[in-house]
Amino acid sequence: MTPTIPSQRLTTARIRMSDSAILAGCVSLVYAFILMVWPTAFPHLLARIFYGGYFYRTLAALLVVANEVLFASIYRRRNQKASPFTAVYIALLTITLVFVLRGVLTIADEQAQLAYFLQHRSLHGGVTPGELLVYTHLGVVAGIFLPYLVVRMTQNYVSATQFEAEAKARQAAAGQ
């Protein structure tokens, strides 16, 4: 191993795991604050958005905008040129997480309806505004933190793979 290769690898801009932690933490605290100020109105507002049918679209749009702004600010702070591929990757990961939340909420809704049916023999029930409140908080926090975590792990994997390929190429060149 030559000493120039690790230093060359370190010059590439990298997303750190903690980059998104501050934003996710602040959003979580603001969420708690809103709930403390409007303990009744906020859950009902969320329920109205959810049963109105535009909950996931709104959540996905807000999260994608927040993540892209964060991504641009990270690269700007480090004076690096932002990669469009990484920006698209972050947007796709965020939308995937919203789909995962949708799946989880669908399962929760079915379970709640089934439990209500078994108890009362009528077709009502479903996810309560209180449960929706918790799922929304998880969706918002995970939607900001987890895409950056996945990007970080992908970067580690790609750099390790590249390093192995370079080492193999060097060995082959040395053998010839």
Add this chain to the structure above:
Amino acid sequence: MRAWIPSEALWWLGLYGGCGVLLPWLLRWTQQSREGLDVSPRRMFQGGELGLFGLVLAIATVLDLQRSNWPSLLIGVNSVVVGISGLMAASAWLSDYSRMEEGLSSHDERTWVDSRRLLFLVFSIAFTTQVLLTHSAEAWRR
């Protein structure tokens, strides 16, 4: 509209913060101030120890979730998110410790920033989870 202050959640988080950060810091401070050393939080927790506290906080939150009357799916999903953030916080300490064990140079500044930010994330999630637990318990009582 009446604002609502979840005193129980504030009490628990004050306890976590006091026992996890303030108490160790004060102990170190009383110990080191006699020796005339640097006792700033950065110096105290430069090895990423705050990340370990993040893991402890995450475990405490998961245990609180297990005792709640929430549906099992909700407890499971919430525990996974809290657990991942706690593990990531602890990984800040672990990576620095591994570097030192291997004889590599320690990234003190980076480890300090990472552990501090990730602890803030765990703390925020834990706080909001406690608020949500208290809120749902009050709704259940009504």
